[in-house]
Amino acid sequence: MVRKAKAALCREHNKPVVIEEIALDAPKRGEVTVKLGACGVCHSDLSAITGTIALPLPLVLGHEGAGVVEQVGEGVTELAPGDHVIFSFIYMCGKCRFCVAGRPVLCLEQGKALTTPLEGTPRVRDASGAPLGIFSGCGSMAEYATVSAENLIKIDPKIPLDCAALVGCGVTTGVGAVFNTAKVEPGSSVAVFGCGGVGLSAIQGAVIAGARRIIAIDTLAPKLDMAKKFGATDTILFKEDPVKELKKLTGGGPDYAFECVGSGELAATAYRAIRRGGLAVVVGVAKPSDSTSVRTMTLPFEEKTLTGSYFGSCVPRVDFPRMLSLYMAGRLKLEELITRRYSIAEAPQAFADLQAGKNARGVIVF
Numbered sequence: 332m333v334r335k336a337k338a339a340l341c342r343e344h345n346k347p348v349v350i351e352e353i354a355l356d357a358p359k360r361g362e363v364t365v366k367l368g369a370c371g372v373c374h375s376d377l378s379a380i381t382g383t384i385a386l387p388l389p390l391v392l393g394h395e396g397a398g399v400v401e402q403v404g405e406g407v408t409e410l411a412p413g414d415h416v417i418f419s420f421i422y423m424c425g426k427c428r429f430c431v432a433g434r435p436v437l438c439l440e441q442g443k444a445l446t447t448p449l450e451g452t453p454r455v456r457d458a459s460g461a462p463l464g465i466f467s468g469c470g471s472m473a474e475y476a477t478v479s480a481e482n483l484i485k486i487d488p489k490i491p492l493d494c495a496a497l498v499g500c501g502v503t504t505g506v507g508a509v510f511n512t513a514k515v516e517p518g519s520s521v522a523v524f525g526c527g528g529v530g531l532s533a534i535q536g537a538v539i540a541g542a543r544r545i546i547a548i549d550t551l552a553p554k555l556d557m558a559k560k561f562g563a564t565d566t567i568l569f570k571e572d573p574v575k576e577l578k579k580l581t582g583g584g585p586d587y588a589f590e591c592v593g594s595g596e597l598a599a600t601a602y603r604a605i606r607r608g609g610l611a612v613v614v615g616v617a618k619p620s621d622s623t624s625v626r627t628m629t630l631p632f633e634e635k636t637l638t639g640s641y642f643g644s645c646v647p648r649v650d651f652p653r654m655l656s657l658y659m660a661g662r663l664k665l666e667e668l669i670t671r672r673y674s675i676a677e678a679p680q681a682f683a684d685l686q687a688g689k690n691a692r693g694v695i696v697f
């Protein structure tokens with residue numbers, strides 16, 4: 332059965348998203364059709380629009396989604412209609428050396444399913460019958476999505492779907508960078524560059540990890556007020572190079588710094604800021620042409636580390652339930668991250684607000 336659904340599409344780089352009616356095929360073997368409840372508006376969707384994340388167009392946007400299983404394809408045994416699920420934007424083959432080693436974000440099969448289910452052919456078409464890609468194998472900024480079962484994680488139906496959706500990217504990315512990638516230790520000092528959905532989640536992760544000092548840095552003052560609500564102990568309005576102030580505040584530099592913006596220059600700033608033996612983690616996704624540089628000598632003499640974190644180095648089947656149990660215990664704020672809810676028709680406004688830095692997170696609700 333072919334399903335009709337309203338969806339937010341990128342047809343042309345740097346043009347507002349368009350809302351169109353799409354037609355979705357029923358799930359094939361190993362696939363599932365989900366009726367979306369909510370989809371967060373992540374900067375990575377915006378990066379697909381600007382071309383920073385270079386995916387072929389036209390593209391159904393959305394990867395931070397949660398919904399209810401509508402139909403399962405042949406061979407799907409772990410999910411059934413009515414199950415509540417969060418989308419995971421990484422495909423996990425479960426067999427390659429990285430999957431087996433517990434690092435599915437590095438799965439070797441991932442590049443094969445960037446704009447389709449793993450089988451490799453599109454399940455979505457526009458009104459003229461032309462095929463459409465789906466962002467990171469999800470395409471969850473639509474009333475329905477047909478995806479590989481491996482891109483879905485079953486959750487407790489008690490969790491509101493708009494809060495659950497955020498776990499599908501921003502929250503797990505930010506908290507996971509702190510927990511999994513950096514393994515932040517209690518009593519440490521942490522700097523977070525960029526206070527969007529990802530950076531604010533890193534701040535929350537640092538609070539849960541027991542960091543003593545959490546310094547939020549952003550170019551927008553209202554973002555710093557938000558950062559304080561999520562647990563930042565200090566804030567710096569980014570006007571000029573903040574390294575001196577960071578060193579002063581922490582007596583030599585933070586133990587950890589998280590770049591949650593997507594700029595090589597800022598990655599270098601985060602690296603310069605950290606103390607001897609410190610760790611700088613690049614979470615933001617910069618454009619392909621961007622690069623960064625460090626003073627080589629500091630690597631041996633100061634034993635500093637610069638690393639990256641993809642999807643919070645998470646294992647979705649382990650980390651999504653972990654995030655949700657922290658939420659249920661009142662330790663991880665999800666509801667508070669949602670600044671504004673939009674209908675699918677308002678998706679262009681949601682992206683304009685993201686670009687203007689108005690929201691902690693904007694969420695499309697269906």
Ligand SMILES: NC(=O)c1ccc[n+]([C@@H]2O[C@H](COP(=O)([O-])OP(=O)(O)OC[C@H]3O[C@@H](n4cnc5c(N)ncnc54)[C@H](O)[C@@H]3O)[C@@H](O)[C@H]2O)c1
Pocket residue numbers: 372373374375378500501504524525526527528529530548549550551554569591592593597613614615616617640641642643685688690691
């Ligand atoms: N590594 C991953 O797996 C992963 C996952 C999701 C998102 N991302 C990336 O993380 C980044 C952040 O995503 P988001 O959804 O939170 O974005 P966002 O747009 O909501 O937030 C970005 C924040 O950075 C601030 N900012 C801009 N320039 C700055 C500067 N020079 N110094 C300090 N702050 C600055 C903005 O004011 C804004 O508050 C994006 O690059 C996104 O693509 C990475």
Ligand SMILES: [Zn+2]
Pocket residue numbers: 423424425426427428429430431435437438439440
């Ligand atoms: Zn794999």
Ligand SMILES: [Zn+2]
Pocket residue numbers: 373374375376394395500501
């Ligand atoms: Zn995202």
